[in-house]
Amino acid sequence: MGLRAELVTPATVEEAECRDPNDLPILGTAKAAHAELLVTMDRDLLALERFGGTVIVRPG
Secondary structure (H helix, E strand, C coil): CCCCCCCCCCCCCCHHHCCCHHHHHHHHHHHHHCCCEEECCCHHHHHHCEECCEEEECCC
């Protein structure tokens, strides 16, 4: 299995989509990259459980 990386510019995310505005660039990056999974310990992101097609989980 090869590794793949892609440089993306974060997509615009409306402030109402997340309770912490500091997380908007993270969500925008996940959206722009069409990420399937976002692994985080951030409680505000975890509260979303899913953002578009991205599942949000804690590590482990």
